[in-house]
Amino acid sequence: MKDKVGIVIVSHSIDVARGTADMVRQMVGDTVPLAYCGGNPEGGLGTDVAKILKAIDEAWSDKGVAILVDLGGAETNSEMAVELLDAGRQGKVVICNAPIVEGAVMAATEASGGGSLEDVRRTAEELSPQ
Amino acid sequence: MKPDLGRLLEGVAARIIAQAEELTALDSAIGDADHGLNMKRGFEAVLADKANILAKPLPEALKAIGMTLVMKVGGASGPLYGTLFLTLGKELPEDPTLADLARALTAAVEAIKARGKADFDNKTMLDVLGPVARHLGDGTATFASVRALAHQRAEATVPMKAIKGRASFLGERSIGHMDPGARSSELMITTLCDELEACA
Numbered sequence: 081m082k083d084k085v086g087i088v089i090v091s092h093s094i095d096v097a098r099g100t101a102d103m104v105r106q107m108v109g110d111t112v113p114l115a116y117c118g119g120n121p122e123g124g125l126g127t128d129v130a131k132i133l134k135a136i137d138e139a140w141s142d143k144g145v146a147i148l149v150d151l152g153g154a155e156t157n158s159e160m161a162v163e164l165l166d167a168g169r170q171g172k173v174v175i176c177n178a179p180i181v182e183g184a185v186m187a188a189t190e191a192s193g194g195g196s197l198e199d200v201r202r203t204a205e206e207l208s209p210q
Numbered sequence: 211m212k213p214d215l216g217r218l219l220e221g222v223a224a225r226i227i228a229q230a231e232e233l234t235a236l237d238s239a240i241g242d243a244d245h246g247l248n249m250k251r252g253f254e255a256v257l258a259d260k261a262n263i264l265a266k267p268l269p270e271a272l273k274a275i276g277m278t279l280v281m282k283v284g285g286a287s288g289p290l291y292g293t294l295f296l297t298l299g300k301e302l303p304e305d306p307t308l309a310d311l312a313r314a315l316t317a318a319v320e321a322i323k324a325r326g327k328a329d330f331d332n333k334t335m336l337d338v339l340g341p342v343a344r345h346l347g348d349g350t351a352t353f354a355s356v357r358a359l360a361h362q363r364a365e366a367t368v369p370m371k372a373i374k375g376r377a378s379f380l381g382e383r384s385i386g387h388m389d390p391g392a393r394s395s396e397l398m399i400t401t402l403c404d405e406l407e408a409c410a
Binding site for chain 2: 157
């Protein structure tokens, strides 16, 4: 499984994150490293840099990790988390500009087929209007 | 009298915490109604870590404040205000002059632009911080003029249409409301002016 790109799901809502992860698992089983997080440090709606760092660590793969986010703060906090990673890991994490649910399922499907980090990102981002 | 960092920190934190409901109300009009709560959580965490922060020289203390905001705020304002303090910590010497402050705040404004992929006139905190940074460097700044400018620039976000953040989803309907981030920036700047003036 660690020879596949990992997927991290970051939503403002832990329920959305968990539900999205369930849909990903239904599609790819446990062939892909997958982690999710949601909620602010107090458990309300929001995102949390510490939880994002933990999720990246859980889904870590030497092929890299693709992050799927929902709204603005999830993206900003994910970018911040990536900058806090070791220099060696920073270049192996991308944040996909894609809708979170569809993007996560498409990205994971590409990852399960052995796609590279760039393949995974491109597949997820095909869903976004150019 | 040399400015007392503890007093500045407590003053800013107390002001943000006291105005949390107002900030959240502004955010409920054009955003997700969490700016005040998030900033309150962040500054309560800063206060909880006060002894550790104040034991450090100014640049390191500012970085510690920034990192606490990054980790505790829970919204986009965490990385944005975190970037403000982290950059000030990186740019300021231990005993800064006004010119140092102008230069460091200008660098912080650029860092916030990059972090938020935003620019001036997008109806954000940058619309307060940018003009204040320029004014600090123009040789005419007084406590009164900086306070007046911060207030005026926050008010100037009212007729703007939001280009960034969740307020941008509202399009034209974002017009007529003050940006909550501009208001929290104004609160920090005016409180710093009040406290520094009292120390002068």
